[in-house]
Amino acid sequence: MLDNYHSPWLDDDVVPFADSVRRFVTQSLAPLEEQWREQHQADRASWLSAGEMGMILPDVPVEYGGSGGTPAHVAAVVSEMTYAGVTGLGLGISHIVGHYILASGTEAQKQLWLPKIASGEVICAVAMTEPGTGSDLQAIRTRAVKQGDQYVINGSKTFITNGQICDMVAVVAKTDPEGGAKGLSIFLVDTRLPGFRRGKTLDKLGWAAQDTAEMFFDDCTVSADCLLGGIEGKGFITLMNQLPYERMQIAINAAAAMERALALTLDYTKERKVFGQRVLDFQNTRFTLADIKATTLASRTFCDCLIKQWVDGKLDSSQASMGKFWLTERAGEVVDKCLQFFGGYGYMNEYPIGRMWTEMRVTRIYGGANEIQRELVGRSL
Known part of the structure; x- marks a missing residue:
């Protein structure tokens, strides 16, 4: 999603999956976002469709109803949904609960719940x-x-x-x-x-x-x-062991949100004219967007490093916490700077950038406040 950059975890197996997810999300889910905003929840039919697409529990073994993939497939789902602006379908929570069960559940619990979660039948x-x-x-x-x-x-x-x-x-x-x-x-x-x-x-x-x-x-x-x-x-140890899973989803969302904000802002500043010239033609615009692009690329490479660790089974709690707090804070900064270029329109909910601004704020709170993340990293020093 950035010029001339390819995420190393997007290999020959993940790319076709990501492409199919992108088409489905763009064509079938994104058009429903307005309806979901009005009713404050997604519809069940979309959960079932996402399950049929293999977007729920893609990294859970096939014998439990998953797709038998890796965390890279989860990263693809989170990235594509974020980039398309689909926020109503809370798949990440089902991923987290599914992994509670996969890691700590009895065999009977795995057989009972995981196939139904993966299909979207159980939210x-x-x-x-x-x-x-x-x-x-x-x-x-x-x-x-x-x-x-x-x-x-x-x-x-x-x-x-x-x-x-x-x-x-x-x-x-x-x-x-x-x-x-x-x-x-x-x-x-x-x-x-x-x-x-x-x-x-x-x-x-x-x-x-x-x-x-x-x-x-x-x-x-x-x-x-x-x-x-x-x-x-065993509840506390289960939660602690699975927190990196939750925090990685948040980190990936933040990285993809920066890419989306940059793309939206580039499109807008190329079209919007002020004082007879495009907003992009002002030096301040170009300098600020240059900083944003550098931050976005640096964030993407950091996120990709963590995803690779995750795929290789080497991701630890401290790394996931660093990704969570650092990337969500960069995303907040990037989206805020991007919104400024939209002027008053950026403050309107009909513009995606305004919605992103409010959505990114809570990412520094949920999944463990960023102050908690810093404390966890500090203890590992």
Whole structure:
């Protein structure tokens, strides 16, 4: 997407996949974005279509319903959706939950959930954040109390992506209130169960096409086989082991967003005239866009380095955290500078650059605030 640059992870296997994803996203998903913005969620038919395309769990083994690919295939999906401006389909959450199950679930849980997630039949959510807890997982108050061969879950969650549309939610709850990090467990909860209740759809600054909601668990009773992995106290380590997966998706989104912002701004400044000449013909425009292009290329090469580490199984938590905080901050800077060239039109929601400006702001918060990422990297020094 940058002149004369080719990402090394786009090999002969990934390129045809990325090309097919690009056509599908551009032709079938992007035209629906306005409708999704109005209803604050994507439609189920698009989830099923994305599943049929192999866009959900592309790096999960075929025997569990995935496409048997690598993280490079995930990178292709995230990049193409971002570049096309498709924000309503929260596939990344299903990728994360799918990998919770793949890495830590029982064989029965893998067989039950993964094929349905990959097909788009089951839409996932992660119920981790609670009012007042933020990034402090050990402060979680939601409880899961064992009663015979069942668990009774009580508590509330907020900022849940796919909250209104999800069929299954991975709920982080305390099974041992005195156990600290070792007292956390994850439960795979069918949202049709009694005691599960969805709250209101939250009114966000951006990402209007994607639903974010509150959730409540009022004596929600689940069978013991809903406990991820079948062993209590493994929730924290599962979350920690899979955080690099989540953060890489955010980092890739940021890199692709910079490329999209640059392309949109180049098109606009070549066409828009001020004082009798194109906006691009002003020296300030060219100098600023030169800086933006250099930042975008540097960000792409850094991101590609991390993707290669990911594909090779060498990506560690510190690297993923660096990618998450550095790339999201560069994306915020780039999109902000690009918006300036659009003048008042850039502040209108009908222009993609304005939407991108609000969307990129939250990437420095979700997936672990960037201050937390710096702390994690600092501990590795």
